[in-house]
Amino acid sequence: xxxxxxxxxxxxxxxxxxxxxxxxxxxxxxxxxxxxxxxxxxxxxxxxxxxxxxxxxxxxxxxxxxxxxxxxxxxxxxxxxxxxxxxxxxxxxxxxxxxxxxxxxxxxxxxxxxxxxxxxxxxxxxxxxxxxxxxxxxxxxxxxxxxxxxxxxxxxxxxxxxxxxxxxxxxxxxxxxxxxxxxxxxxxxxxxxxxxxxxxxxxxxxxxxxxxxxxxxxxxxxxxxxxxxxxxxxxxxxxxxxxxxxxxxxxxxxxxxxxxxxxxxxxxxxxxxxxxxxxxxxxxxxxxxxxxxxxxxxxxxxxxxxxxxxxxxxxxxxxxxxxxxxxxxxxxxxxxxxxxxxxxxxxxxxxxxxxxxxxxxxxxxxxxxxxxxxxxxxxxxxxxxx
Amino acid sequence: xxxxxxxxxxxxxxxxxxxxxxxxxxxxxxxxxxxxxxxxxxxxxxxxxxxxxxxxxxxxxxxxxxxxxxxxxxxxxxxxxxxxxxxxxxxxxxxxxxxxxxxxxxxxxxxxxxxxxxxxxxxxxxxxxxxxxxxxxxxxxxxxxxxxxxxxxxxxxxxxxxxxxxxxxxxxxxxxxxxxxxxxxxxxxxxxxxxxxxxxxxxxxxxxxxxxxxxxxxxxxxxxxxxxxxxxxxxxxxxxxxxxxxxxxxxxx
Ligand SMILES: Nc1ncnc2c1ncn2[C@@H]1O[C@H](COP(=O)(O)OP(=O)(O)OP(=O)(O)O)[C@@H](O)[C@H]1O
Ligand SMILES: [Mg+2]
Numbered sequence: 112x113x114x115x116x117x118x119x120x121x122x123x124x125x126x127x128x129x130x131x132x133x134x135x136x137x138x139x140x141x142x143x144x145x146x147x148x149x150x151x152x153x154x155x156x157x158x159x160x161x162x163x164x165x166x167x168x169x170x171x172x173x174x175x176x177x178x179x180x181x182x183x184x185x186x187x188x189x190x191x192x193x194x195x196x197x198x199x200x201x202x203x204x205x206x207x208x209x210x211x212x213x214x215x216x217x218x219x220x221x222x223x224x225x226x227x228x229x230x231x232x233x234x235x236x237x238x239x240x241x242x243x244x245x246x247x248x249x250x251x252x253x254x255x256x257x258x259x260x261x262x263x264x265x266x267x268x269x270x271x272x273x274x275x276x277x278x279x280x281x282x283x284x285x286x287x288x289x290x291x292x293x294x295x296x297x298x299x300x301x302x303x304x305x306x307x308x309x310x311x312x313x314x315x316x317x318x319x320x321x322x323x324x325x326x327x328x329x330x331x332x333x334x335x336x337x338x339x340x341x342x343x344x345x346x347x348x349x350x351x352x353x354x355x356x357x358x359x360x361x362x363x364x365x366x367x368x369x370x371x372x373x374x375x376x377x378x379x380x381x382x383x384x385x386x387x388x389x390x391x392x393x394x395x396x397x398x399x400x401x402x403x404x405x406x407x408x409x410x411x412x413x414x415x416x417x418x419x420x421x422x423x424x425x426x427x428x429x430x431x432x433x434x435x436x437x438x439x440x441x442x443x444x445x446x447x448x449x450x451x452x453x454x455x456x457x458x459x460x461x462x463x464x465x466x467x468x469x470x471x472x473x474x475x476x477x478x479x480x481x482x483x484x485x486x487x488x489x490x491x492x493x494x495x496x497x
Numbered sequence: 498x499x500x501x502x503x504x505x506x507x508x509x510x511x512x513x514x515x516x517x518x519x520x521x522x523x524x525x526x527x528x529x530x531x532x533x534x535x536x537x538x539x540x541x542x543x544x545x546x547x548x549x550x551x552x553x554x555x556x557x558x559x560x561x562x563x564x565x566x567x568x569x570x571x572x573x574x575x576x577x578x579x580x581x582x583x584x585x586x587x588x589x590x591x592x593x594x595x596x597x598x599x600x601x602x603x604x605x606x607x608x609x610x611x612x613x614x615x616x617x618x619x620x621x622x623x624x625x626x627x628x629x630x631x632x633x634x635x636x637x638x639x640x641x642x643x644x645x646x647x648x649x650x651x652x653x654x655x656x657x658x659x660x661x662x663x664x665x666x667x668x669x670x671x672x673x674x675x676x677x678x679x680x681x682x683x684x685x686x687x688x689x690x691x692x693x694x695x696x697x698x699x700x701x702x703x704x705x706x707x708x709x710x711x712x713x714x715x716x717x718x719x720x721x722x723x724x725x726x727x728x729x730x731x732x733x734x735x736x737x738x739x740x741x742x743x744x745x746x747x748x749x750x
Contacts, residue, residue, distance in 0.1 A: 113619060113625070114619055116612075117605070117607070117608065117612075117616075120607035120608065121607055124606075124607055399601070399603050400603060400605055402603075403597075403599075403603035404616070405588070406562070406564055406591065406597050407591070407592065407597070407616065407617045407620075407664075408588055408589065408591045408592020408593070408617065408620050409588070409592075409620065410585060410588050410589075411588075488565075489559075489564045489565075490555070490556070490559040490564045490565040493564075493599055493601075493603070
C-alpha cells in the first residue's frame with residue numbers, strides 16, 4: 112500500500128461516475144484537438160501567400176468580371192513589376208464530385224509571377240504554344256493517371272462554349288511540383304486565350320488581376336493607385352494584398368472557427384464545472400475518511416495532494432484518450448478533406464497546450480476540496496455520528 | 498511482537514490537563530463545556546471516563562489527542578505543551594504519539610485490512626517491506642492475521658474494530674484514546690475488544706483513555722472517572738489532586 116495506490120483505488124471507487132466524468136473530459140479534449148487541426152489548415156493557406164502580390168477584383172463582388180485591358184494599365188503604374196489576370200473556370204472531371212480548381216490564366220505572365228509552381232522549362236514552353244494545353248499538379252496526374260499528351264475533357268459549371276456545351280477539351284502539357292501540400296496542388300491552369308476565344312459570352316473579361324509589386328514599394332500605395340485608376344470607370348476595383356484577400360476568402364471558415372472556439376470554451380467551462388463538481392462530491396462523501404486520516408497524522412497538504420492527483424488522473428486519462436481519438440480521426444479525415452481543406456494537421460505544440468491545460472484544470476478542480484480539507488475540524492467531523 | 502514493544506528510550510507520557518476552559522460560541526450563543534477543569538493521567542494507566550451525554554467526554558479526548566484546542570489552559574503530554582504547537586507540528590505529533598479508536602472505525606473501504614493498517618506507516622520512513630511486516634504484526638496481535646487481505650465490507654463489526662485497533666497501534670504510539678470503542682458491538686464482541694485493550698495496556702504498557710457508557714467496560718480499566726461527580730468535586734478538589742498525582746507521576750511512583 113502506498114499513497115499512489117490509494118489515489119488509484121479511490122479514483123475507481125465509483126466506476127460509473129468515474130467513467131461518465133472521464134467521458135466528458137474525452138469529449139472536451141477531442142473537440143479541442145480537432146479544432147486545433149482545422150485551425151492549422153486555415154492558417155496554413157494564409158501563410159503560404161506572397162507578400163509582394165496584390166489582388167484586384169471588382170469593387171462590388173469577386174463574382175463580377177473586369178476588362179482584360181486593365182492588365183496593361185496596371186503594368187504602366189509606378190512600383191509595379193508585372194501584372195496578370197485570371198478567370199475562374201470552376202471545373203470538374205466527369206462527375207461534379209471530382210471538383211477541381213481550374214483557372215484560365217494569361218500564359219505570358221502568370222507563371223512569372225506565381226513562381227512557386229515548379230514547371231520544367233521545356234514543358235512550360237510547350238504549354239505556351241499549345242492553345243488547349245493544361246498545367247496540372249503531380250498529385251492530380253497521379254490521382255487520375257494523366258500523362259503529358261493525354262486528352263482530358265473537363266466540364267465547367269459556369270462556362271458554356273460556342274458549341275453550346277459545358278464540356279471542354281484539353282491536352283495535358285505540363286506538370287508542376289509543389290513542396291507544400293496546400294489547396295494550390297488542386298489547381299489546374301489553361302490558356303486564357305483559348306478560354307476567351309471559345310466561350311460563348313463575356314469576351315475580353317477576366318475574374319481578377321494579380322499584380323506583382325517591386326520589393327521596395329509600399330503595397331498600400333500601389334493598391335490605392337490601382338483602385339484610383341479605375342475609380343470612375345464602369346468597373347471600379349478593390350485591391351488588397353494577396354494575404355488579406357486569402358484571409359477574407361477564408362473568413363467564412365474563420366468565422367466558423369470562431370463559433371467553434373466559443374462553443375469550445377463553453378464546453379471546456381462545462382467540463383471544468385463537471386469535474387469540479389465531481390471532486391467536491393467525492394470529497395464530501397469521504398469527509399469522515401479525510402478526518403480520520405488527518406487524525407492519524409496526515410497533513411492537509413498531503414490530503415490535498417491526493418485530491419489533486421485524483422483529478423489529474425481523471426483529466427489526463429480523458430485528455431489522452433480524447434486527443435488520441437482526435438489525432439486518429441484527423442489523420443483519416445485529412446485524406447478525405449484534402450480537396451477542400453488541405454493542411455489539416457496537429458502542431459506538436461498543441462500537445463504541450465493539452466498538457467498544461469490538464470495540469471491547470473486539475474489544480475482548479477482541487478481548489479474547493481482543498482479549502483474544505485484545510486478548514487475541516489476533525490473533532491466535529493468524527494464527532495458527528497451516523 | 499518486537500515492533501510493538503515499548504521502546505525503552507520513550508519517556509513516560511503523562512497526560513495533564515490544567516485549568517482547561519473549553520467553550521463553543523456560535524453567534525451570541527456561548528456554550529461552556531469545561532470550566533477550570535483539571536485532570537492528570539499517569540503514563541501506562543487505563544482510565545475509563547463515564548458520564549451522561551453532552552458532558553464533554555469526547556471533548557476531553559479531543560483535547561488530549563490534539564484534535565482540538567482548549568479555549569484556555571494547558572494540555573501537557575509527556576512534558577510537552579501540545580496546545581502551543583503549530584497546526585503542522587501538532588499533526589506530526591499525533592502521528593508519533595496517539596492512536597485513536599472511535600465508535601465508528603472509519604476504515605477506508607478501498608483498502609484491505611492490511612492496507613488500512615499500513616496507512617499510518619506511510620508517514621514514517623519505513624520501507625515497503627518493513628511497513629508490510631509491521632502491519633502484519635499489528636494484525637496478528639489483534640487476531641486478524643488470517644483476514645489481512647479482506648476488505649472492510651467483508652468483515653464483521655467486531656473484526657472491523659479490531660482492524661481499527663491494529664491501525665491505531667501499528668506505529669507504536671504510547672497513548673491510545675478510545676471514544677466508545679464498543680458502542681456498536683454486542684456484549685461478547687465488546688468483551689473481546691476490551692480484553693484486547695487490556696492486553697495492550699498490560700503487556701505493552703500503552704496508556705489508554707477510554708470514554709464509555711458501559712459499566713461493564715469500565716471494569717476493565719484500572720481507574721474510572723465518573724465525570725459528573727468528578728466535576729462536582731469542584732475546582733479546588735480537582736486542582737488539589739493534580740500536584741499530588743503529578744508528584745507521584747514524576748517520581749515514577
Ligand atoms: N463544534 C461544536 N460546536 C458547538 N458545540 C459543541 C461542539 N462540539 C461539542 N459541542 C458541545 O459540547 C458539549 C460536549 O460535547 P461532547 O461531544 O464532548 O459530549 P460527550 O460527553 O462526548 O457526549 P456523548 O456521551 O453524547 O458522546 C455538548 O453540549 C455539545 O453540544
Ligand atoms: Mg462523545
